[in-house]
Amino acid sequence: MNRTPEPMSRRPELPFHWTLVLLLALSVVLAACGASGAPSNAPAAEADQERPIKIALMAPLTGGAAAVGEPQLNFVRLAVEQFNAEHGTNIELVEGDTELDPAKATTLAQRLLADEAIYAVIGPAGSQEVAAVAPLLAAADLALVSPSATKPDLTEQGLPNVFRVVPRDDVQSATVAQFLLQRLAATRVWLIDDQSSYGVGLVDAIEAQLRAAGVAVVRESVGQDETDFSALVTRMRADQPDAVFLGTQVASQGALLARQMQEQRVQALLLGGDGLMTEDFIANAGGATEGAYVSFFAPDVTNLPSAQPVIEAYTSRHGAVGPFGPPAYTAAMVVLEAILRASAEGPLTRAAVRDAIAQTNQAESLLGIPIAFDTKGDIQNASFFLYQVQGGAFVPAR
């Protein structure tokens, strides 16, 4: 044998799912050993001390929502790295792909449950995924902190392990209604939904609040494929509303409505929900959406002085910071900090971490707001944030 052994570093890295499979196999073997060696407790306790502490991320790393999952992963990696460096800990991150699919998220959750070294989960991203995995994780006392699921009823199921660092969709309607009532002092408002459950629910909630405040409301509903708003805009022109709110998942529709309002010279201010917070709303409008407002569930932290160290560390590796990353960083920090507190108070268990998360009380966060949860697991005092299109970009509204 005169072949020189290859240095370790040259060896190809195992693909991620193999790592998971290996981990799984290992945990099965360990569990079997634990069962056979049940009489002796002392070695188990010893193993406990050496056992690594892990947290898991469930995110859409591939597929149609990869644009959401990628910044979530990068920000969570950064959070774990920075936290370990600061506190001298060695917490590991297990990264799992859900493809924004509840079925895949369920399979992944089952694998994560089997790894007893995992003490909490960051994610999943989608509301439908959270709904699918929350009961499973709850049965094993494993907490989840979602960085992007906004559907209100997720935290209404009485599960003690569900948390989120972003506000619910019903907060969005309050943010929009408040802006219309207080900032614009609007007395006539048009509300248009896109006939989706998201659009109808959001616009219904806004309508209720505006009517309660005595605002004259005209409610309309158009399909997501509609391109001709001109007949509506003509009526709008005669009605002269102060503002028009469009609740749609199709951002290009917002651009079309804006164009056709401009065509007939309707002066009303255009507002939209988080579905409009994409480039299409600006690029497709040929300038017609300039000055329009959009509400979104995360603040723009890129200009926040307290966020600058994290932003700089992120941009030097991954480029520009989008809206979906910072909540994931915040969720990771919540989980990591809870593990630290729980291990200081006694033996580290999943239930102890879950309870520590519930008692989270961070005065500062990357999002620029304090982080604390109410008894349901919803973040307290979070609001949607209004952005205005200025100079062809979304700018936080003052």
Add this chain to the structure above:
Amino acid sequence: MGDSLSHLPQQLANGLTLGAVYALIALGYSLVYGVLRLLNFAHGEVYMVGAFIGYGVLSLLDPALAAGLPGWLGLTAMLLAAMLGCGLLGALIERLVYRPLRHTHRLAPLLGALGIAFVLQHGVLLLASARHRAIHAELILPAALGFELGSVRLSAARLLVIGIALLLLAALSLLVYRTRMGRALRAIGADPEAAAMLGVPVERVVSQTFVLGSALAGAAGVLVGLVFTKVWHLMGVAAGLKGFTAAVLGGIGSLPGALLGGLLLGIAESVSTGVISPTYSDLIVFGVLIVALLVRPSGLFGKRAQPKV
């Protein structure tokens, strides 16, 4: 309701734009039906391809237009490219699908048409993805350009669309009623076998009919982009259905009928959206269509179906 009536003139102007586009699509249906008794259900997709060709040409010309190329030249290029491209596509579809199926089972060409519709939709989906694309019509003429006529606001884009549509319709009627090719076309419509015996080159005229109808659909695709500024691979489905409806309403096979049917349908859609609600506009429009057909089963300008011997 009184309030709604005050903006009725504006709704008529809105409806006229929509109607002009429907009329262009309906003409393609009627031309082909008049000659071949074939319902070309791929027609809406040809219109969609026309819209994409217009989008492509505008994207190519974007830097030139920004550098000062006049808008009307850009629009002419878009229209010519879309009409040429769609005309070719129409001829190709006829040659590859309809001609081989012409003397088979009655339903075969209809199914062929539906098949082609899917091929075109998914072809464009593969080439251009499912993203909705914006037509930057402001490169051709500013969206705010237009004038007030009493209480009616007419934007330049709408006037242009209606004007070009009327121009194309006039050109078509000249072609059909004043040229040799038009006469051949009408002769085949009346009786293909007799026309063939009298020396009319049937296959060539049928090809020309498809080129003509498809070119009009291509033009409609470009024009609709100027006002409604969005193209995507499924846009032909609803438009094709509306064009077909307009053709039936006017009396399928009749060219003046297609024009009138298109305008009526567009106006009915705008007025019902404006006076009642966009949620119910399709319900109202198609309800009116059913009633109209109950009263006049062969459409406004349709001839009573003659039993063929």
